[in-house]
Amino acid sequence: MNPSVEMMKNMPMSDTSVMSGMDMMAMQNLVDAASACMQACTMCSDAMAGMDGMGTCAAVCANCADVCSTMMRMMLRPMGMERDSLMAMLEACITICRVCRDECSTHIGMSEACAMCATACDACMTACQDMLSAMQTPAA
Amino acid sequence: MNPSVEMMKNMPMSDTSVMSGMDMMAMQNLVDAASACMQACTMCSDAMAGMDGMGTCAAVCANCADVCSTMMRMMLRPMGMERDSLMAMLEACITICRVCRDECSTHIGMSEACAMCATACDACMTACQDMLSAMQTPAA
Amino acid sequence: MNPSVEMMKNMPMSDTSVMSGMDMMAMQNLVDAASACMQACTMCSDAMAGMDGMGTCAAVCANCADVCSTMMRMMLRPMGMERDSLMAMLEACITICRVCRDECSTHIGMSEACAMCATACDACMTACQDMLSAMQTPAA
Amino acid sequence: MNPSVEMMKNMPMSDTSVMSGMDMMAMQNLVDAASACMQACTMCSDAMAGMDGMGTCAAVCANCADVCSTMMRMMLRPMGMERDSLMAMLEACITICRVCRDECSTHIGMSEACAMCATACDACMTACQDMLSAMQTPAA
Numbered sequence: 428m429n430p431s432v433e434m435m436k437n438m439p440m441s442d443t444s445v446m447s448g449m450d451m452m453a454m455q456n457l458v459d460a461a462s463a464c465m466q467a468c469t470m471c472s473d474a475m476a477g478m479d480g481m482g483t484c485a486a487v488c489a490n491c492a493d494v495c496s497t498m499m500r501m502m503l504r505p506m507g508m509e510r511d512s513l514m515a516m517l518e519a520c521i522t523i524c525r526v527c528r529d530e531c532s533t534h535i536g537m538s539e540a541c542a543m544c545a546t547a548c549d550a551c552m553t554a555c556q557d558m559l560s561a562m563q564t565p566a567a
Numbered sequence: 568m569n570p571s572v573e574m575m576k577n578m579p580m581s582d583t584s585v586m587s588g589m590d591m592m593a594m595q596n597l598v599d600a601a602s603a604c605m606q607a608c609t610m611c612s613d614a615m616a617g618m619d620g621m622g623t624c625a626a627v628c629a630n631c632a633d634v635c636s637t638m639m640r641m642m643l644r645p646m647g648m649e650r651d652s653l654m655a656m657l658e659a660c661i662t663i664c665r666v667c668r669d670e671c672s673t674h675i676g677m678s679e680a681c682a683m684c685a686t687a688c689d690a691c692m693t694a695c696q697d698m699l700s701a702m703q704t705p706a707a
Numbered sequence: 708m709n710p711s712v713e714m715m716k717n718m719p720m721s722d723t724s725v726m727s728g729m730d731m732m733a734m735q736n737l738v739d740a741a742s743a744c745m746q747a748c749t750m751c752s753d754a755m756a757g758m759d760g761m762g763t764c765a766a767v768c769a770n771c772a773d774v775c776s777t778m779m780r781m782m783l784r785p786m787g788m789e790r791d792s793l794m795a796m797l798e799a800c801i802t803i804c805r806v807c808r809d810e811c812s813t814h815i816g817m818s819e820a821c822a823m824c825a826t827a828c829d830a831c832m833t834a835c836q837d838m839l840s841a842m843q844t845p846a847a
Numbered sequence: 848m849n850p851s852v853e854m855m856k857n858m859p860m861s862d863t864s865v866m867s868g869m870d871m872m873a874m875q876n877l878v879d880a881a882s883a884c885m886q887a888c889t890m891c892s893d894a895m896a897g898m899d900g901m902g903t904c905a906a907v908c909a910n911c912a913d914v915c916s917t918m919m920r921m922m923l924r925p926m927g928m929e930r931d932s933l934m935a936m937l938e939a940c941i942t943i944c945r946v947c948r949d950e951c952s953t954h955i956g957m958s959e960a961c962a963m964c965a966t967a968c969d970a971c972m973t974a975c976q977d978m979l980s981a982m983q984t985p986a987a
Contacts, residue, residue: 434890434963462882466923470854473769473924476755477762485756485765486647493640494656496916497633503886504893507626515662516634522655543854574750574823602742606783610714613784615896616905622897625905629893636776643746644753683714766927773917774936780913787906795942796914802935 435505445508450561454502457554461499461520464551468492468527471544478538484530488544491527494520495551502558514562517555524552575645585648590701594642597694601639601660604691608632608667611684618678624670628684631667634660635691642698654702657695664692715785725788730841734782737834741779741800744831748772748807751824758818764810768824771807774800775831782838794842797835804832855925865928870981874922877974881919881940884971888912888947891964898958904950908964911947914940915971922978934982937975944972 435454472488475481498520501513528548531541575594612628615621638660641653668688671681715734752768755761778800781793808828811821855874892908895901918940921933948968951961 434887434960458886462886466878466882466919467854469920469923470925472756473762473766473926476752476765476769477926479759482646482753482757486644486753487649487652489644489753489756489769490641490647490652492920493637497637499886500633500889500912501630503889504626504629505890506622506893506897507630509627509666512627512630512663512666515659519655519659523652526649526652540854574747574820598746602746606738606742606779607714609780609783610785612896613786613902613906613909616892616909617786617902619899622893625896626893629896629909632780639746640749640772643749645750646753646757680714762926766924767929767932769924770921770927770932773920777913777917781910784906784909786902787910789907789946792907792910792943792946795939799935799939803932806929806932 435503445510445513445562450557453554453557453561457558458499458502460547460551460554461495461502464524464547465492465495465499467540467544467547468495471531471538471540474538474540481534484534484541487527487530491523491548494523498555510562514559517559517562521552521555521559524548524555528552575643585650585653585702590697593694593697593701597698598639598642600687600691600694601635601642604664604687605632605635605639607684607687608635611671611678611680614678614680621674624674624681627667627670631663631688634663638695650702654699657699657702661692661695661699664688664695668692715783725790725793725842730837733834733837733841737838738779738782740827740831740834741775741782744804744827745772745775745779747824747827748775751811751818751820754818754820761814764814764821767807767810771803771828774803778835790842794839797839797842801832801835801839804828804835808832855923865930865933865982870977873974873977873981877978878919878922880967880971880974881915881922884944884967885912885915885919887960887964887967888915891951891958891960894958894960901954904954904961907947907950911943911968914943918975930982934979937979937982941972941975941979944968944975948972 436451468488468491472485472492475485475488498516501507501516525548528545531538531545531548534541535545575591608628608631612625612632615625615628638656641647641656665688668685671678671685671688674681675685715731748768748771752765752772755765755768778796781787781796805828808825811818811825811828814821815825856871888908888911892905892912895905895908918936921927921936945968948965951958951965951968954961955965
């Protein structure tokens with residue numbers, strides 16, 4: 428378990444009902460996946476900015492990096508956890524990771540960065556979906 | 568017209584269809600409103616962190632600052648404009664601005680920062696809704 | 708005076724000695740200049756990512772956008788104001804704005820975005836220097 | 848080796864001289880340390896915002912989270928690597944991590960979050976210093 432999740436277990440929360448249905452493994456996976464995706468997208472955006480004709484891919488990756496970073500930071504603020512906000516941001520992150528994955532997937536043959544970025548986006552998308560499911564499952 | 572919007576008018580775009588229905592006044596209002604909201608939320612979060620019992624408000628404002636910043640940056644990347652991404656992020660920003668406005672509105676009597684933050688969130692929410700409407704209107 | 712500076716005048720601060728020598732006009736100029744520079748750099752980075760051979764310029768602008776945003780957010784947190792932190796971040800912002808201005812200046816003839824970005828970087832650099840000077844001036 | 852560093856080894860760079868003296872283990876340590884510090888500071892800021900009288904600690908942690916995130920993103924953009932920019936940002940990050948570590952260290956007895964945050968800041972500071980040293984060492 429990474430230190431962030433370890434910290435979170437001990438933290439005060441504003442709305443324990445939001446967290447009560449949360450799977451802590453899903454939380455750990457989400458923070459790790461978002462962090463990895465932000466890093467991959469930042470690097471892929473940088474690499475694509477230097478290649479002819481890849482401006483759209485660079486911009487889509489830059490957007491995805493920012494969205495993953497913001498979503499992750501919301502997950503790291505237990506005091507601010509509120510169901511509508513978290514779900515709306517997870518939905519946005521899923522959409523933007525999908526768009527980035529689809530864009531990068533078209534360049535896998537020519538770019539190792541795009542291949543790794545597409546994989547990271549796909550994993551982040553899945554982690555967001557798992558968290559959404561966990562939030563929608565009533566606590567036992 | 569602020570310099571950002573002036574710059575944007577001359578920029579290449581990946582998907583002109585996304586922008587074709589866009590009202591440039593709505594874009595200017597959105598960038599300005601998001602920037603003002605990000606600033607107000609950052610300051611309100613800071614002020615609330617120093618007040619007893621206001622941790623939830625501080626966290627909600629910190630989330631809103633990050634979301635406004637990310638949404639604004641997406642709007643400033645014409646090469647990455649893609650309808651699903653923009654609409655999902657606008658929806659998320661509307662939700663989070665509403666949550667922040669509602670939270671800050673409960674402290675207006677005791678905090679000038681919350682009063683100004685609630686006003687900024689409300690304006691950003693409206694600007695996001697106007698942009699969503701502009702994106703949904705078919706170009707003439 | 709923009710709303711952020713208006714808010715700041717009423718805010719609690721952790722270390723009033725840091726702010727005591729601060730010129731509030733310099734603060735207003737700094738927040739406005741950093742916000743404009745962040746916006747210009749984000750757009751210029753996006754435009755350059757779509758142009759052949761401009762990957763370095765795109766990356767330098769992306770760095771400058773992030774640094775201006777972070778510096779501005781530090782200025783919007785009066786509770787966290789601490790002399791060494793603020794001065795180190797202002798120094799970093801000055802260096803990075805200078806590098807970005809110099810890079811964009813070499814493309815002014817071919818890119819309107821670079822011309823506007825170079826101007827914004829220069830103004831942000833000056834505003835940072837003015838704030839550094841104000842912080843180094845003993846309060847009367 | 849994390850995926851980011853794996854990606855970086857294959858990426859084009861604008862100025863290979865900046866990287867020529869770089870220890871790739873120092874780079875891996877730096878990205879990992881900055882990511883962990885950003886996460887710890889975000890959570891610590893959130894926890895402190897909810898505690899009476901801890902507003903300064905909350906704000907210092909919020910600043911440190913933003914600075915670590917921006918420094919890390921600069922390290923993930925090989926196309927934008929430029930010696931003066933990187934060194935100035937590393938110096939700023941060292942200063943701000945030190946201030947945050949010192950602030951959190953005063954609350955270790957009462958807050959587990961501060962204890963973990965102080966450790967993360969210390970590790971990030973060390974990783975920044977190692978990178979600065981690697982950049983100052985002439986390549987063999």
